[in-house]
Amino acid sequence: DCADFFISRQKTDLALQILSNIAELDLEDASLLRILAHRLAQLKYLDLSVLLFEEILRLRPEEPQSHRDLALVLVRRADLGTKTRENDNKRIRGMLESEYRRLKNGLSSESKSNEAMIRRQEERLRHLNNRLSSITKASVYINTKEPVKTPSNTYKDYKKAITLLYHVVMNRWDRFAEIESITLMELNRLISKAKKVGVKNIPVDPRLVKVLDVDLRIILTWDTDSTDIDLWVTEPSGEKAYYSHPKTVIGGKVSRDFTQGYGPEEYVLKKAMKGLYKIEANYYGSSSARILGAVTLQVDIFTTYGRPDEKRKSITLRLTGEKETVYVGDIRF
Known part of the structure; x- marks a missing residue:
């Protein structure tokens, strides 16, 4: 909350100093490191975010989210370029x-x-x-109006990200069944990007490679294990897509309900109906034996996902009590 206060006042250096205190609490705590890594990524301190997600992968290699999170931030770093600030x-x-x-x-x-x-x-x-x-x-990757591209770094980040995402797709994750299908969409988006910068010999079964673009894609993740958060999307028609009503008349689809922690939960819509889409998150409950305080949510909203004009917005929210429902935002087509 303190970091968000200073971010809203354009004091990102002070916000970074406050956020780093999270990791100082316990560098072996993957949940705390996840909070810090996601917030650093939002602030576009992507090199530091990569560093922390690598540490999380070392601590929790048995969780598919550890592989996926690192892959996605590597892709963002490659996309932004390599302007450095030591x-x-x-x-x-x-x-x-x-x-x-x-x-x-x-x-x-x-x-x-x-x-x-x-x-x-x-x-x-x-x-x-x-x-x-x-x-x-290491250098820190920052967003600038004229990013300096370094093809070799972009190539390496894409290549490593492909390996990480393919690992998620091709393995079985009992606690997080069907995370493979969500990751497959991200893998195909990445393969398209990688080919454009000259990545060859991509080690992915060609039967899994296909253009999976959509008008609207919403991804919900959270930082606490053994916790159930639900993604709700109310479409312009008034129909609500959520775990017990995952398919809508206009083609909206919500992914499998992850009841044991982290997510992701996904809403996708191939062809968007004109109007307003309302996004909410519902804190259904937790069976975690450890009290971490408020649960931190990460919501990524993509329009024209997988296309050249793709746009992304990331939102971080905190839920303090079970059965709480929070308004995330609206998107209009």
Whole structure:
């Protein structure tokens, strides 16, 4: 909330400083790191966002969202270009250094009797040292009116993102069944972009490659495990698409209901009817044993998705109580 206050007043550097405090709470907490990584991506600090999503993937490789989140931010970084600003990563470096010192000091005489704890801490210290080395060389990608394109970086980001998304598509995720179909749409959009910059030998079964463009696509994700958030879209006709009414007369479709955390939930419409589309999110409930406070939502709204004139808007919201329904926004065609 504090960061949003300063963002609204165009003080993004101060907002970044506040957001980085999230990670300082616990660098091993994937849920906290997800909040920070998504907000950094919204602020277009994409190199830092990539760094954190890589860490989340290391911590939670068994969750398809870890692969998907990293892939999508790599695509955004490649799309924006590579104008660099060296000192924008000082706060994140400071965050890593602070955690490094905390862990090193933790190797006290009191803990030395616990060999397993020492091994875990030493492994974490080595990992942090590697991250500090890599971030020293890293630049921050920012949005500018005249982005400087670096084809080799764009090529590498697209290539890595394809591998990550294809991994999600081709594997089975019991807790998150059908995330494969949502990711397949994103993979096909990416393949089209990658081919335009010369990426060849794309390791994807050609039977899965097809143009999957739509007039309207809305994606809802959230940061808390074992939590059920529902996406509701009310169409101009008054018909509402949601988990128990997933298909509408005009062709709108809501994806499978994810009841155990993170999402994504998706609404797609191939040919939009003229009028106003109302977007809401409903906090149905949580079975999480851990209390993280308010649940943070990320809503991405795309118009003309997968086409040259595609437009995107990202919204972050917080839900504080079960059974709460929040208005996200409207989109008019």
